[in-house]
Amino acid sequence: MANGGGSRGRTGGPRRTGAGKPPARARAKTPKRDKPEPPPREEPRDFVLGAVPGATPGKWIGLWRERMPHVTLVLREIAVADQRTVLDDVDAALVRLPIDAPDDLHLIPLYDEQPVVVMSVDADLTAGDDIELADLAGEIVIVPDDDVLGIRVPDAIPPAFAAPADTAEAIATVAAGVGVVIVPMSLARANRRRDVEYRVLRDGPESRVALAWLRDRTTPDVEAFVGIVRGRTARSSR
The missing domain is CATH 3.40.190.10 (Periplasmic binding protein-like II)
Structure with missing residues (x-):
């Protein structure tokens, strides 16, 4: 017998293809955000802090190293008799008051000693x-x-x-x-x-210890150290 050219079990309707499916939703495109520019890289440098005998800057030096790792704090011991002239050669200093020529200086009293x-x-x-x-x-x-x-x-x-x-x-x-x-x-x-x-x-x-630096040599590093001495946090504004 002739099978008539068809196969059993198949329907005679046309086969559906993907052409009949509804189109997928187009995904919303998220606009690209510009990445913020990284802060400029700071060159390594030194910050020289003078200190009279007996001054105790240890806690401030520790905070400085955490916040300013690119700036090496150099501690220099100075004599009380020379504390005014030494200020010409350091960024700032822990001195004992009184001190000569205070009009040329910024002075922040820190603590009194018995x-x-x-x-x-x-x-x-x-x-x-x-x-x-x-x-x-x-x-x-x-x-x-x-x-x-x-x-x-x-x-x-x-x-x-x-x-x-x-x-x-x-x-x-x-x-x-x-x-x-x-x-x-x-x-x-x-x-x-x-x-x-x-x-x-x-x-x-009593003997008063103060932070001193020359008025005409106020730098960002000096301001950073002043902030540490005054108890400002790393996020505080000056």
Whole structure:
């Protein structure tokens, strides 16, 4: 038998193709956003910070290294006697007030230090928790050449020897059992020895530490350090 040219099970209707499907929705195109320009790369450089003996800039230096990794902070110890002239060679400095020619400077007072009396561990003055000027009557009070307090003690005995060149030498003399020396607390701590002790001098003058820099040398790096000293966060505006 002839099969008539068709196959069983197939319908006679036309085969559908993709031409009959509804067109897919066109995807909305998101406009391309221009990428922000990266900040200009800063060249490595130094920021020189002077510091008188006893000043404690450690916490500020730590924050500087976090926020300004491209600027190396160089810490330079300076003598109080030279603190004004050294400002010509540093970006800023931690100084002790008063300072010469304040009109040429920006000054930010930072903190005050209590004066202390440094003495031998065997001295009778160690019996009290603190001391008054009247307690030093009859004591040999040593004043080193780098003295920053300028205290004159009534009824004290002047030393029979030349003034020590610096505080460290004065404290070494005190450790040998000769006299006492009056210094800001930070200097007593910086020159701590097992053979000396110190007591707060209640009615003595305090020593004020300040940040100083030349008015005509205010740079972005100086402003950044000022912001750190004043407690501004990294996102704070100046």
